[in-house]
Amino acid sequence: MQLKKISLALATAGVWWLGSGLASAEEVQLAETQVEDIEQQKKVKARLEEIKAEEKAAARAANGYYVERRSYGTQKESEPPRYVKQLNKTWLKDYDALADIDWLDMGFEYRARFEHRDNDFRRNAQNIDEPLLLRTRAYVGLKNVLDPFRFAIEVQDSRRNHGDYDRAYDTRDVNQADFLQAYLELYYKESIFGKDDLGNHRPFWVRAGRHAWEAGDRRLIARNEWRNTTNTFQGVRANIGEKKNDWQLEFHAVQPVQRFTKRLDEVDHSQNFYGVIGNWRRWSQFVTIEPSYFLLKQDGDRVEYDSNGLPAALNTQINREIHTGGLRVYGVIPGTQFDYDASYIKQWGHQDQKNAAGRVTAELDHDAYAYNAEIGYNFKHPWKPRFSAFYGVASGDKNPTDGKNQRFERLFGFARPWSNDDYIQMENIRTPKIRLEFEPKLSWLENVKVDTGFSWYRLDSATDRWNAGANLRDTTGNSGRDLGKEFDLRVRFPLNQYASLNLGYAYFWGGDFVKDTSRRVAGQADRDTDSEFLYTELTLLAF
Known part of the structure; x- marks a missing residue:
């Protein structure tokens, strides 16, 4: 006054x-x-x-300390998966007997994807392939009512129809009816680890059985949601805290599960995979810090199969011990529209080298690395546009005769963020990318999401292989490092509450390395150097 x-x-x-x-x-x-x-x-x-x-x-x-990453393609699949719902939050709640059941999780998902691949460089020969990929999943989980005891079961059936290639040994697309998850769990919401400063309980759980999950930015451990089949493991997982807490620790001691196309999968007893992943979120308004360590040990005497379920070649039955240490930081720059995500990963260890007859010729030191960084800008606009720039590197083997292996071991990650054509995996690669994501507001269609990008690809080492490209290699290095360029476009939208469409296109221009090496394959001297990929994917949910 x-x-x-x-x-x-x-x-x-x-x-x-x-x-x-x-x-x-x-x-x-x-x-x-x-x-x-x-x-x-x-x-x-x-x-x-x-x-x-x-x-x-x-x-x-509501969120605690958790701040979601904004980098492209790094959002982890939830546990349980997103297609799973609590029973009394589905249409079944309309039945009086089911209206109060909050202790049962259920899910059923059916996905069909038609692909048009013209000159697919994952194959040794040029052709037009138009497969229909079918994947069915179901999930049941029990919680709350018997705490601390819980359990979950998830099954999947993966098939490929109408393709030009043999399905008998192609576990990338085919893995008929099998278990993805089947575990028993001890869960304590109020644990000896207390609460964080916001009052959130820090739960503790341990699970034993079969598991399929994703960790970090999904580049080293992933379910592989894009691929028609899924990575699974058997063993023990444990967790202290949850994403709302200021810190969280994840542990696992598992063995990979060997996929087969038509018979039940088996535990791969030749490999043991251990890991611990931390999340420090106390400063999440500025940065989330994610350190990790993994150990992969392989007993060569117990290696029986390759990744497709065929008998393993003698020169792949090697002893290996690969240590992987990494640090990731991500967040939003306060007071700005910028976000960032960066990581560095170092690998060390040793492995045998064998000739075609299976005789050990050397013990190689494993010394590899990978790093990537992305920075994005979110515009203030109703369409929520985000523009980002990315640069990623995974080392390749410099010299096949120097007694060292510098090729990065990608463990059990997925390749989708590296290439929409599925041509790039996390080894022997250097790639800058630019990308635009937005959500157009249309009067006739809601919740549309669009993303498009352009990528440049070069081999890290000209003498190492292009693994995803039919394992092509020029040990002389004379074919150079230029793999090529790729343009991609994706449009996603729901048809209704229970159905959604995913439409995509990618065009790849082959570089000097692709032109040289792909034409050396018998009968492919005139092979085209470009390729096209077009797909339509329909997903249906029961709940």
């Missing part, structure tokens, strides 16, 4: 001065109105700041 009197006095005095010493009643009234408007604007501004602070506090209460 005192401020108002002073302001009014100053305003009136100014009017007197401007009006040669005489102020009318109207002028005084105008001055009072101006002062009141200023005060009202200050009150509105203060209230808006209060609302903003309240919204921020509400978000912190």
Whole structure:
């Protein structure tokens, strides 16, 4: 009130001065109105700041310390998977007997994807292949009612029809009816690890059995959601905390599961895979810090099959011990529209080298690395556009005769963020990318998501292989490092609550390495250097 009197006095005095010493009643009234408007604007501004602070506090209460990454293609599949729902949150709740059942999770998903691949470089010969990939999943999980005891079962059937290639030994696309997950769990919501500073309980759980999950940015451990088949493991997983907490630790001691196309999968007893992953979120408004360590040990005497279920070649039955240490940081730059995601991974260890007859010729030191960084900018627009730039590297073997292996071991990650054509895996690669993501607002179609990008690909080492490209290699290095360029476009949208469409296109221009090596394959001297990939994917949900 005192401020108002002073302001009014100053305003009136100014009017007197401007009006040669005489102020009318109207002028005084105008001055009072101006002062009141200023005060009202200050009150509105203060209230808006209060609302903003309240919204921020509400978000912190709901999400805890967790801040979602914004980098392209790195969002982990949830546990349980996104197609799974709590029973009383599905249409089954309309039945009185089921309305209160909150202790049962259920899910059923059917996915069909038609692909048109013209000159697929994953194959040794040029042709047009048009397979129909079919994948069916079902999930049942029990929770709450018998705590701390829980369990979950997930099954999957993966098939390929109408393709040009033999399905008998192609576990990339075919893995008929088998278990993805089947585990028993001990779950303690209120554990000995207490609460964080926001009052969130830090739960503890341990699971034993078969598992399929994703960790970190999915580049080293992933279910491989794009691929028609899924990575699975058998063993023990444990977890302290959850994503709402200021810190979290994940542990696993598992063995990979060997996929077969038509018979039940088997545990691969030749490999043991151990790991610990940390998440430090105390400073998540600036950065989330994610350190990790993995150990992969392989007993060459117990190697029986290759990745497709065929008898393993003698020179692949090797002893290996690969250590992988990594550090990832990601977050949003405060006060800006920028976000970032960066990681560095170092590998060390040793492995045998064998000739075609299976005789050990050397023990190689394993010394490899990988790093990637992405920075994005989110525009203030109803379409929520985000533009990003990415650069990624995974080392390749420099010299096949130097007694060292510098090729990065990608463990059990997925390749989709590297290439929409499936031509690039996380080994022997250097790639810059630019990408645009947005959500157009259309009157006739809701929740549309579009992303498009352009990528440049080069081998890290000209003497190492292009693994995804039919394992092509020029040990002389004379074919150079230029793999090529790729343009991609994807459009996703729901048809209704239970159905969605995913449409995509990619065009690949082969570089010098592709032109040279692909044409050396018998009968392929005139092979084209470009390729096209077009797909239509329909997903149906029961709940």
